[in-house]
Amino acid sequence: MIESLLVANRGEIARRIIRTAKRLGVRAIAVYSEADADLPFVTEADEAVCVGPANPAQSYRNTEAILAAARSTGARAIHPGYGFLSENADFARTVEAGGLTWVGPGADAISAMGDKINARNLMAAAGVPVAxxxxxxxxxxxxxxxxxxxxxxxxxxxxxxxxxxxxxxxxxxxxxxxxxxxxxxxxxxxxxxxxxxxxxxYFPRVRHVEVQILGLADGRVVALGERECSVQRRNQKLVEESPSPAVSPLLRSRLLAAAVRAGEAVDYRNAGTVECLLDVSTGEFFFLEMNTRLQVEHPVTELVYGLDLVEEQLRVAAGLAPAFDPDALTPRGHAIELRINAEDPKRFLPGPGVIGTWVEPTGEGVRVDSGYVAGNTVTPFYDSLMAKLIVSAPTRAEAIERARAAVASFELAGPKNNLPFFAELLENEEFRSGTYDTSLISRMR
Structure with a gap:
């Protein structure tokens, strides 16, 4: 296993990666901007280095500062999380050229999938349906x-x-x-x-369904089920669930097989996601894009499959076998993730501010991956995501009820937040029935 890991990210995902690294006995190193000095991920890391001012271009996207932090702390690997440098092929090449381990897919795969036209053409050649x-x-x-x-x-x-x-x-x-x-x-x-x-x-009535893939160290690509991501505002996801209520066993087998072909077409290693559009009227699906990194919504897959995707990322990067049996993957139950953002619950406009109250819900089947605690400030410099509320249960109906209870008990005051929207959504009959599509929010508003 990797001995020391620099996490080139911030907030919720940095905290999430640090948690798994420390569980595995890996020395976790954080980098942070001046604006984030008081956030939990900084103090929870074994070591932390300030890499610049609030502007991401001068800190979290500053490749020279990130690499200098890795050298000064003796880090042996870099995990980019999502966003920032996670899909920067040049940075991945630079990391590896410097003798460090890149916790992600190879730079060639990142490049191939980063250009959406090239990706479409590659997928079509591999037999993956494209629109x-x-x-x-x-x-x-x-x-x-x-x-x-x-x-x-x-x-x-x-x-x-x-x-x-x-x-x-x-x-x-x-x-x-x-x-x-x-x-x-x-x-x-x-x-x-x-x-x-x-x-x-353009398909007016579609669902957004994606497949989690993992390229193993031995060269195999496995699919870890699908996620439904159709609750969106301005093409940005707010809710994800697994499995998708729109996917039948036959469609699932076709989706997963296509996602594996997509990964194999670019010799994919590590975690990635094959995103597809599902035509509600015909049942056809089409390749949308491949995200060559860990997704924000990865926890729903973890809860349904009983694994730790960050650990699997580290194992692949270290050349180790997975901690699960790829030939005996058995999904269980249902999981739903709600993205708790600092934004107006009606118009979804950013609403940063100081967090006066922050009490996370607890209980069976409730998980919160958060980047903040009471007293922290949500600044306007970064994405508005504060936390992810994830619930799991044996059935979708039970998961929805757990989500309702968790939203009601989440105490959050200070910044504007979208908890009221989720309370409304979880009562919405279209969502509860599982028949919704990507235009659900526009109908609610």
């Missing part, structure tokens, strides 16, 4: 208009280098396409330093 769309970037507006005419409206306009629901727009006709193309291209150039744009068929 009708462009096989090369739409070089200009005229090319986009021609491609849309061939694909058929409505179309989704996407940043080829984007991810996580960022850099996307829907065009119902050519007039809308002209507006969305310019908007997405400008956003992509600003955010990703790559203005490449792709077009795909």
């Amino acid at each position: 009708p769309g462009t096989t090369e970037p739409a070089a200009d507006l005229a090319a986009a208009v021609a491609a849309a005419a061939e694909i058929g409206y409505p179309v989704m306009v996407k940043a080829a280098a984007g991810g996580g629901g960022m850099g996307m727009g829907v065009a119902a006709d050519e007039a809308a396409l002209r507006t969305e193309y310019d908007k997405v291209r400008a956003f992509a150039e600003r955010m990703f330093d790559d203005g490449s744009v792709l077009l795909e068929r």
